[in-house]
Amino acid sequence: MISVENLTKRYNTITALHQVSFTTRPGIELVVMGPSGSGKTTLVNLIAGLDSPTGGRIVVNDMEVTALSGDTLTAYRRDHVGIVFQQFHLITYLTALENLMLAQYLHSIPSESDALDSLDRVGLRDRADHLPSELSGGEQQRVAIARAITNDPDLILADEPTGNLDEDNERIILDIFRQLKQDGKAIITVTHNPAVGKTGDDILYLDHGKIVSPPVREKNDFPVLH
Numbered sequence: 001m002i003s004v005e006n007l008t009k010r011y012n013t014i015t016a017l018h019q020v021s022f023t024t025r026p027g028i029e030l031v032v033m034g035p036s037g038s039g040k041t042t043l044v045n046l047i048a049g050l051d052s053p054t055g056g057r058i059v060v061n062d063m064e065v066t067a068l069s070g071d072t073l074t075a076y077r078r079d080h081v082g083i084v085f086q087q088f089h090l091i092t093y094l095t096a097l098e099n100l101m102l103a104q105y106l107h108s109i110p111s112e113s114d115a116l117d118s119l120d121r122v123g124l125r126d127r128a129d130h131l132p133s134e135l136s137g138g139e140q141q142r143v144a145i146a147r148a149i150t151n152d153p154d155l156i157l158a159d160e161p162t163g164n165l166d167e168d169n170e171r172i173i174l175d176i177f178r179q180l181k182q183d184g185k186a187i188i189t190v191t192h193n194p195a196v197g198k199t200g201d202d203i204l205y206l207d208h209g210k211i212v213s214p215p216v217r218e219k220n221d222f223p224v225l226h
């Protein structure tokens with residue numbers, strides 16, 4: 001169970017998030033939709049424990065993330081969360097396999113067979129020895145997803161995961177997410193892309209840092225609630 005309670009984040013005079021509350025759970029993909037600047041990346045960074053809020057609480061499986069610091073916060077990030085970014089963030093001089101094994105090294109003892117299994121899950125086992133520059137954008141994002149799941153996190157956070165991809169690759173990534181949630185992962189995806197929104201089990205709309213009702217005027221651009 002993941003619970004976000006009255007989460008507020010201010011950067012000096014800018015309120016990036018204001019009293020945001022929601023819950024989600026394993027086996028569900030929650031999509032948070034909102035335009036640029038609505039606070040999506042801020043939300044992901046807070047849940048990932050990469051930044052701390054001005055107010056409110058985040059609880060992930062009985063861990064109060066917002067109360068953690070130092071080693072316990074590092075352990076939370078390492079053992080419980082996998083993050084997928086729009087820009088992939090692969091290390092350019094390491095192969096796909098080495099990128100995964102580096103992530104494992106930071107977590108525990110690297111296991112080549114576990115890393116290959118993760119690449120298999122995203123359909124890229126045969127590309128293990130390729131550098132990111134030898135892979136397409138969609139393939140690089142699949143490696144990044146394999147990296148995010150190789151430590152078997154409870155929660156996967158995705159920030160505009162298909163933002164740099166064409167529609168075919170978007171579909172492949174969304175299929176991988178569908179399988180991950182069937183395996184019982186909780187997924188929180190933030191996006192401004194209605195096509196991604198449509199694939200979520202639950203959907204929330206963020207506007208100027210607040211949870212809002214589905215925008216009526218743009219209703220043709222936004223997925224209908226269930």
Ligand code: ADP
Nearest residue numbers: 011014016034035036037038039040041042043
């Ligand atoms: P989104 O991901 O939806 O585009 P962000 O979470 O990146 O939105 O940003 C939300 C708001 O917070 C924006 O107005 C942005 O300019 C501001 N913001 C984000 N990060 C910082 C920061 N480090 N310092 C100051 N303002 C920030």
Ligand code: MG
Nearest residue numbers: 040041042159
């Ligand atoms: Mg963003």
